[in-house]
Structure formats: structure tokens, C-alpha cells
Amino acid sequence: MKAVVVTGHKQGYKVQDIPDPKPDKGEVVIRVDKAALCYRDTLQLKGFYPRMRYPVVLGHEVVGTIEQVGDGVTGFKEGDKVISLLYAPDGECEYCKAGEEAYCHHRLGYSEELDGFFAEKAKLKVTSVIKVPQGTSDDGAVLVPCVTGMIYRGLTRAKIKKGETVLVTGASGGVGIHAIQVAKGLGAKVIGVTTSPDKADIVGKYADHVIVGKEFSSEAKKISDVHIVIDTVGTPTLEESLKSLWMGGRIVQIGNVDPAAPFNLKLGYVILKDIELIGHASATKKDAEGALKLTAEGKINPVIAGTVNLEDIDKGYELLKDKSKIGKVLLKP
Ligand SMILES: [Zn+2]
């Protein structure tokens, strides 16, 4: 089968023919219906992910159809439409049993220790597999593991309440445009912040209010007390995010455009405003199921910048970097 393979540390990727995967005990093989490109891929190619072993198939976001079921697998059969978590937990430890499998000591990451999903087929550990409810589009489902499920997790950890105001930074980005929808799906009022005047209109289609510019806190405070900020940008926006929040506010830190850049945190914000800074490992099955439910209910409509095939993966990354485009870039093998 054809696959996008990363051959070594900082070695880039190649489209290669590799053997079809076969399911071992506790595994299934899926036909990849759609995969999604992610900013994380570019960080992986730059060498920021020390757990990667080579060669490895790139890609960590997938929706597919089960073609083969290995020994010892229960609850899944050929023909089931499924997604996968970004990692395979062992399913046995205290964290896994408590539904916090993101904290599993023995988790293995797809496109890290395990082959990823930019291929015609992929092998999944059954501990990472989640059934997609009927009526959910492939485009909606493929966004769950790394986008909508992650946001759902952040907002759940932030204990979001109906009627609260959520501000989303990077609102016209692939994560941001969906963060607005997840927050609204959970009953929030949403302020979308973008630095790009050209994209204010599309943000306004989803958010209740739009702010254009880098200094957004004073305008945000005029609109409402801000209870939660979903910060999809990171170090460039965190200061304004902290300033925007009313007392008792929570920052859900989802993205960070420059992992090497430190942030100079004034602890006064945290202490005097009772602010919580909430990090973001990855979605669990519970989070993914929550996001799938919102998607199946039509509360999250996937925004797709474009779809490429395996051979055109370069074009996909060009689309990902193209600032004039909005939404996720998908791959259809
Ligand atoms: Zn991703």
C-alpha cells in the first residue's frame, strides 16, 4: 500500500510503497477513509517529538472502516466506522480504568511509536478505537481526536456552565473555528478573536461577537465578563488572554505556535483574579464521545480548507500554511 513515511529524525517524509498491515492480537486494521493534516506534523518533522521511532507513517488523525479484526477483539466487527485516539493506552492501569487514559504510563502515540494514518490502511490497538455514531460525516468524525474532542476536554476540565462567555483566540484557524462551535454547542456565548480583518466575516458566522486585532482584552471586557479563554495561539496571545478574564476565569491552553518560546507569567493574574491555567494532554474516549455526539447532533459543522490525496501531500502542507485558507486540511487516500 502507499504511505507517507518519515524515514528519520528531521529527514522529512516520502510517499512509499510498504506492506499492508496485519492485525495482531487486540488490534484491528482499518481502511483509511479520511485523515487530517495537523500543525503537529510540522513540529514532528522538525524533530520536536522525541518518542518518534523511524521509519514511521506520518499522521495522527483518522476516520476509517474496519477491514480485519485480530484475535481477542470484542465489541468491533468488519464494516464498523471508527476513529482512533491519538495514542493507544494499555487499557489496564488505574488511569485507564478511571477513564483518564491520556495519563496512562504505557500509552503509545500514533505517528510516534506506532505507525500513523497517512496510508491506505492502518493498524489500530483496540484500546484506542471509538465507534462513530450513524449520521456523522467522515469530515466531522476525523476532526474529533485532535480538534473537537480536545476542545471538548478543555471545556469540560474548565467546568463550563451554560450561559458563560468563552473567548477564542486564533478564531479563524483550523482549531479556533471549531472551538467556537464546541463552546456554543455546550451553551456558551462566544467572542472570536482574529488578527486578520479578511476573516472577520467567517468568524462572525459562528461566533456571537468578533474582535479583530492583537490587543483584544479591553474590547472583550466591554462585551461581557469573560469566563473562559480557549487560547489556540499560545505565547503571542496569552498576556491578552489573561487580561481578558474576569475573576474566577479559566484559560484552556490548546495551542502554542512556538514551543521553544517561554512565557513571562505575572503571577498576580493567577493570585488576585483566581485564575486557573488548564493544560491539555489529549482527548480520552469520554471526550471523543462527547464531541462525536455534538457532531452527530449537527452542532459542529466541519470547516475544511481542502482535501488532497496521498501523492499530493506536499500540496496539503502548502494549504495548511496558506493564511488565506480557513479550516482543516484533509487527506483522502
Ligand atoms: Zn493533530
Ligand SMILES: [Zn+2]
Ligand atoms: Zn493505562
